[in-house]
Amino acid sequence: MAEATTMGTKADATAPAGQVFPRYEQTFPTLTLQEIARMRRFGEERNYRHGEILFETGKPGPGMFVVLSGHVAITQRDGFGHVTPIIDQGPGQFLAEIGQLSGRVALVDGHAEGDVETLLISPERLRALLVAEADLGERIMRALILRRVSLIRGGAGGPVLIGPSDSAGVVRLQGFLTRNGYPHHLLDPVADTDAAELIARYSPSPSDWPLVVAPDGTVLRNPGESELARAMGMIRELPRDKVYDVAVVGSGPAGLSTAVYAASEGLAVAVCDTRAFGGQAGASARIENYLGFPTGISGHALTARAFNQAQKFGAEVMIPVEVKSLDCAYVDGAFGLKLDNGDVLRARSVVVASGARYRRPEIENLADFEGRGVWYWASPIEARLCADQDVVLVGGGNSAGQAAVFLSGHARKVHMVIRGGGLGASMSRYLIERIEAAPNIELMFNAEVVGLEGTKDGSLERVRWRSRLSPEESTFDTRNLFLFVGADPATGWLDGCGVMVDRAGFVVTGARDNVQEKVQDKKSQARQATALETSVPGVFAVGDVRSGSVKRVGGAIGEGAQVVAALHGFLGDTAKPSL
Secondary structure (H helix, E strand, O other): OOOOEEOOEEOOOOOOHHHHOOOHHHHOOOOOHHHHHHHHHHOEEEEEOOOOEEEOEOOEOOOEEEEEEEEEEEEEEOOOOOEEEEEEEOOOOEEOOHHHHOOOEEOOEEEEEEEEEEEEEOHHHHHHHHHHOHHHHHHHHHHHHHHHHHHHHHOOOOOEEEOOOOOHHHHHHHHHHHHOOOOOEEEOOOOOHHHHHHHHHHOOOHHHOOEEEOOOOOEEEOOOHHHHHHHHOOOOOOOOOOEEOEEEEOOOHHHHHHHHHHHHOOOOEEEEOOOOOOOOHHHOOOEOOOOOOOOOEOHHHHHHHHHHHHHHOOOEEEOOOOEEEEEEEEEOOEEEEEEOOOOEEEEOOEEEOOOEEEOOOOOEOHHHHEOOOEEOOOOHHHHHHOOOOEEEEEOOOHHHHHHHHHHOOOOOEEEEEOOOOOOOOOOOHHHHHHHHHOOOEEEEOOEEEEEEEEOOOOOEEEEEEEEOOOOOEEEEEOOOEEEOOOEEEOOHHHOOOOOOEOOOOOEOOOOOOOEEEEOOOOOEEEEOOOOOEOOOOOEEEOHHHEOOOOOOHHHHHHHHHHHHHHHHHHHHHHHOOOO
16 A cells, blocks of 8 residues: 555555554445446446546546556645645545545545556446445445545645634634535644745735635635635536426525435435535534434534435535525526526525524624634634633523533633523523533623623733623623524525515414415416425425424424425426316
8 A cells, every 4th residue: 555644744654554544444445346346337447547647636526436457546735736645546446535426526636556447437326326235335435424534634635724723714714614524724834834935925914814725726815715615616507407306595404404305305406505514503512412322413423424415315515605585486487596606596496494693692892803702603613712711601502501511621711601590491401410510611690791802903802791680890801702692594585585484584384374376387276385385385494494493403304304295295286287
């Protein structure tokens, strides 16, 4: 086996593979001749001469290669032109990672060492293989996931971020890439020569941090998430003239559940999300009361499994893509979803799973410190910034409790500011017991944060708070404030479409007793509204965005599964000829 790398550093060529890659046998399994024979009907043979490229970093991968003879060298290439060996793959081994399920860009290079014979399986046929050959598909799927995990750990194939680790831009982009399961690497210009040279060449001001170096050498100055995603090939062009069966807006637990069940039942599914899969649940440090996980599971781990599962069944997931508006005219039998780049996605039905946005309380100067000490979630990135510091956390619900417990393992002390006089009415008992047992969590009841103060460089330095039982204000020195004070429904994009919402802005479902609905042939047909259908026929709502829903991960996932039956009913009715 060739030299290998992990954690972004070249490994000792003599090191056993199991030391370089944890779970090596599962990550790089060798297929038997019988297994390869079963796979042949899904692919076609391709031959390569010595030095020819099979796939290249930053370019769409053609699918999964099964090596029949010869060897393929897998290497990592960054934007500075550095090429580092990762591993060699020989006969019986296959070349792909989870991105090849949907034809995403390759994160590493692969070139032939000597003459190579392969079996190439396209993304579409690879998905068919995973479903048709269940036992073999399980081994392949596990390997694809573990390979992406290894790439993330090593920072291989993704962009290089250059800037101070605590700068607002670095934290923002690290959070975006981490939440989307995309590898990246951070370089400190003080300690790294390449980073220092780039800083000197581009002379960025602090507002330019971070500089981002894409694998092709392109340099971006503190890009937005969409700009970075385009540079990395994360966003693809919308297929022309394609009409999906279902467009799911939002990829939290409810949206992902809808995508998994709908795609697994043969529907053409498109999923759009503005930032990352997982929604608010994806930012939860640990969920301990979700069925089937007695030791608990992080929100990101849970939703990442669903994200991979949706891709396995062929759902087209578009992130970061924002839906700006919904056209409910149902022209030519399809709704029109206008995207942030001006394109229009067309679908025969729509599932609103856009969830809720973090609520911004009335705190003086709050906007000035967002991303500069004010956070709406608590991930390992934010936790790193809180090491051995005192932090303030506002909120009394389950999300606040999970964050407080998580941060207590990193911060010196967590000061929990709670508007009410207790936690019993708003938080699960197991979290209350965990908080009471933590020696470095202090509870401050009947209190609220009213203002923020900062340093000259714009970072948070101090919070002002007061008891709700007296008018006096007090101050507390802290560099990090976490806000978990509920959320407002993300339904602005539905304005003007006729979708009914309640006084708080949540989508009302099941409210129509008897509707006259337009069908594809422009005639009408009476139909009862289903429990998850909105006031507009063919538009459904699930999860936190739905009025009256149980604001729990399990409830959201259940609604995502439930709505698929209603989708089949609607799509089946619109396909029927009018009598």
